[in-house]
Amino acid sequence: MKLPDASGAPSLLQTIQLIAQPTAFLDSCIKRYGDPFTVRVLGLNSPPVVFFSDPLAIQEIFSLPSSQLDFRKATHVFEPLMGKQSLILQEGKSHQRQRQLMMPPFKSDRMKSYGQLIWEITGQATREWTTGSSVSIHKVMPEITLQIILQVVFGIDSGPRYQQLETLLSTLLEDVTTPLYSSLFFFPPLQKDLGARSPWGHFVRRRAAIDALIYAEIAERRLQDNESRTDILSLLMSARDENGEQMSDVELRDQLVSLLLLGYETTAAALAWAFYWIHSTPSVQETLQSELDTLSENPEPVAIAKLPYLTAVCSETLRINPIALICTPRMTKEPLQVAGYDFDAGTILIPCIYLAHQREQVFPDPRQFKPERFLKQKFSTYEYLPFGGGDRGCIGMAFSMFEMKLVLARILSDFELELAQGRPVRPVRRGITIVPSGAVPVVVKSKQPRIKFQSV
């Protein structure tokens, strides 16, 4: 059966809607056309783009052999930023090899070694907060998660190299999410270095400065004995593939930049949503607070990460406001069938995380924030997929869930907060992430560090 091309609207209009009001656009499409539906998006030479939210269809897509799919059609825009060797730009065997090399530091059993660091960075970042302070959650969270990712990935926490990287990375990300910069990535003819003041020239120079710092760190590490280090750079430097080969310096650089850029803004946005939902749902705030009060004075990080209600709050946050609305788009290399429909070669298939999480039959009252649903029921990885799935699923999943829980537990144990404004926040696009509109301002009602922390 062939899926009718439901998209009546001109592709330019659809593209503008998808960029400017992505969730409203997806809501209106599913209401009007049902599931799956097709839209036309400019910038990808207008092939049909098909959105799926039915778990059975998503399962079929995740199970398609990667030889039938082309991922680079969508990810190539990241090449100037993350580099040719970045995991997200690999296909087939090369993708498999890199994932094998990169997965070990992200496995759940490694999380324990990052716990102390996350706890302390969060404590440091909030130490100036006093009763009556006004704080922008949206501003503070990326500061915390950037420090965490830099230290976990590089294992450096001070000195000029660390500080320069921190500044360069945060301003780079700030810039690339503005409409002017992001359009440069989508239209290669605009990628012209016309001197340091031109937008592309500025980007190229900043990237060169970041690369110089990263290559200097790699060179220094090659001279050191890395055996005892647990940071991701050291683990990647010592990892070997099945042929006994290590990553080259360029490969290491590309993976590090990818991890740094994918790994902090995403978790920061998830945390900002979590603070918003917890503080706008009094019953949730109360239940969570009671659970945190049961922690001993010296809790282990893994004990915090196992708290059922805290875990449910994080899961529900990523359900109601998934940071990525869609999984990596897959272009079919040959004609194939999904959910009983025939698709020509060149069709873009999109498992739509946002719409899957809005399915009434799976998540009753989908617009309501109800962490309890995760306590009552276990959802399949095709029904609930904030980190995507299949062989392209997010490698940072365990790490960012762990980080979210520890940051929340630390702040909510040390402070009582209140939203500073009653207005509901809207999901808005920031680059490839969906963040709360506005600053999410909170007021510190009281400060009362309740929990110490055990060294691990």
Ligand code: HEM
């Ligand atoms: C709340 C935080 C995060 C969310 C919601 C998130 C979400 C996602 C999603 C939806 C994908 C695409 C999966 C697919 O196409 O099936 C992805 C891929 C990826 N993510 Fe994350 N992510 C988060 C945090 C992180 C962190 C902390 C890291 C690393 C430090 C990371 C590294 C990656 C990488 C490398 C990929 C590409 C995997 C591949 O192509 O094989 N992410 N993420």
